[in-house]
Amino acid sequence: MKKNILIFILAVILLFTPFVVVATSVFATPCQYDETFLGELKDKHTRLSSIKEEKIVLIGGSNLAFGIDSAKLQEYVEMPVVNYGLYATIGTKAMLDLSRSYIKNGDIVVICPETEKQTYSLYYNAHSLWQAMDCDFSILKDVGFSNFGKIIAAMPQFAAEKRDFIRKNTKPTPSGIYAKASFNEYGDIMVERPFNEMPKNYDTSMPITLNTDLLDKEFIDYLNKYAAYCEKQGAKVYFGFSPINADAIISPEEEIIEFYNSLKKELNFPILSDINDYILDSAYFYDTNFHLNSIGALQRTSLLADDLLRVLDKNSAIETEKYDPPVRPDNYFAQNLGEDKNAKYFIYEEIKGGLAIVGLSEEGKLEKSVTIPASAEGKAVLMIGDNAFTGSVLLERVVIESGASVKSFSVGALNDCPTLKVIEIHLEPSALPIDRETIKKMPSDCFVYIPAEKFSDFATDYFWSSMMSFVKIIGE
Numbered sequence: 001m002k003k004n005i006l007i008f009i010l011a012v013i014l015l016f017t018p019f020v021v022v023a024t025s026v027f028a029t030p031c032q033y034d035e036t037f038l039g040e041l042k043d044k045h046t047r048l049s050s051i052k053e054e055k056i057v058l059i060g061g062s063n064l065a066f067g068i069d070s071a072k073l074q075e076y077v078e079m080p081v082v083n084y085g086l087y088a089t090i091g092t093k094a095m096l097d098l099s100r101s102y103i104k105n106g107d108i109v110v111i112c113p114e115t116e117k118q119t120y121s122l123y124y125n126a127h128s129l130w131q132a133m134d135c136d137f138s139i140l141k142d143v144g145f146s147n148f149g150k151i152i153a154a155m156p157q158f159a160a161e162k163r164d165f166i167r168k169n170t171k172p173t174p175s176g177i178y179a180k181a182s183f184n185e186y187g188d189i190m191v192e193r194p195f196n197e198m199p200k201n202y203d204t205s206m207p208i209t210l211n212t213d214l215l216d217k218e219f220i221d222y223l224n225k226y227a228a229y230c231e232k233q234g235a236k237v238y239f240g241f242s243p244i245n246a247d248a249i250i251s252p253e254e255e256i257i258e259f260y261n262s263l264k265k266e267l268n269f270p271i272l273s274d275i276n277d278y279i280l281d282s283a284y285f286y287d288t289n290f291h292l293n294s295i296g297a298l299q300r301t302s303l304l305a306d307d308l309l310r311v312l313d314k315n316s317a318i319e320t321e322k323y324d325p326p327v328r329p330d331n332y333f334a335q336n337l338g339e340d341k342n343a344k345y346f347i348y349e350e351i352k353g354g355l356a357i358v359g360l361s362e363e364g365k366l367e368k369s370v371t372i373p374a375s376a377e378g379k380a381v382l383m384i385g386d387n388a389f390t391g392s393v394l395l396e397r398v399v400i401e402s403g404a405s406v407k408s409f410s411v412g413a414l415n416d417c418p419t420l421k422v423i424e425i426h427l428e429p430s431a432l433p434i435d436r437e438t439i440k441k442m443p444s445d446c447f448v449y450i451p452a453e454k455f456s457d458f459a460t461d462y463f464w465s466s467m468m469s470f471v472k473i474i475g476e
Helices: 002-027 037-050 070-077 092-102 126-133 137-142 145-168 217-232 253-266 294-311 452-459 465-470
Strands: 056-060 081-085 108-111 236-239 346-351 354-360 369-371 379-384 397-400 422-425 447-450 471-473
Touching: 002 145, 037 081, 037 092, 037 126, 037 137, 056 070, 056 092, 070 081, 070 294, 081 092, 092 108, 092 137, 092 145, 092 217, 108 217, 108 294, 126 137, 126 145, 126 465, 217 236, 346 379, 447 452, 452 465, 452 471, 465 471
Parallel strands: 056 081, 056 108, 108 236, 354 379, 369 397, 397 422, 422 447, 447 471
Antiparallel strands: 346 354
16 A cells, blocks of 8 residues: 555656746746847837726737837827837737736727738747746746746746756856847837848838738737737737838738728727828938837838827817938948958849849859858948859858858758758857748758757747747757
């Protein structure tokens, strides 16, 4: 009998030990993500929950972080503003759910996700949310019961990553704009962004389609339920639009009109804005098709203020400022550079400020390994364009060295390169953003390889963190 009891006790211990280890790694270890971009969630959530008076709550992704001057908006609308937009990779649903408990009577809620497939869906990234909650696990109470399955499922991986950072003493400390230090007290990116830094003035890896294919029924139903809940609390809910880079749109005008009218018909609450007002000149953008530079953020703030003042019946009393788009200096990208020894392996197309690689030369097609040149023809090589490696049946390895000038991959950069096995990157992750649709075009046995010392930087980077399943350490 005693033996059976001991066996039972041992079985219970073995059953619960893994959970105890995971829970300890999550809750009883020092915060590791407080300096990352996601670490801003704590302060955004605190601001949302602490304002008791009637307020404006803006919910979405990083288009809000990069696209609102909250102090200016407060000045216009004479109400406190909560910029509750952080990162599209977390998911629109997650931000809506986290906000529910703090929407009160008299509040105005504006839902404005990035206008693309993922954010117009019920996509939910529990792993990224764990990272965002790392320094304030009290946020767990607001995630919503329906999400707890995903939250629990993502917990072991998050725990393992925290243990690894602590064991190696490699706590993520990102540099550049994609860091916690870039936010002000309102939750806006405060770092000066003087002009558009994209070589073609738009992110070619993320073309924007504005048609009815974006309208996911489950997502629309969820928005309607969320709005109904908020309205029961006495709040008013509106749908707004993120800023949209005009140069990135591939939909004809009639599709955009149909999209707008269909969205208006399917929502049970009003659309705040005319979508055409938020299709902005590319000069207002910064580094993606939804992130604005500093002047762009002021212009978008004025547009949003006009919309809010109209529904508040104040637009006749207050005149908002308008801002001309900034101009990027002609010499912003390096010019008159020496000829890189690797330049001979590629074919180029001239773009504003430099060159894009658009193919392999006959000599390049004979190589198994090529290195992206920093310059060619005396100009900086800024982009790996569509079909950059098409035509080779030998190419196995592409190297991007730390001194490279390249700033972007086109969505079709990895078209038709069946022998490619290795893309080796020595740049900082934020220096070379890449879209998931681009990287998914790699052959199935191809991976991105990075130096071991950069792994934590890539794993917590705004652009790369959601694509680490495609990334390995050099030498593995």
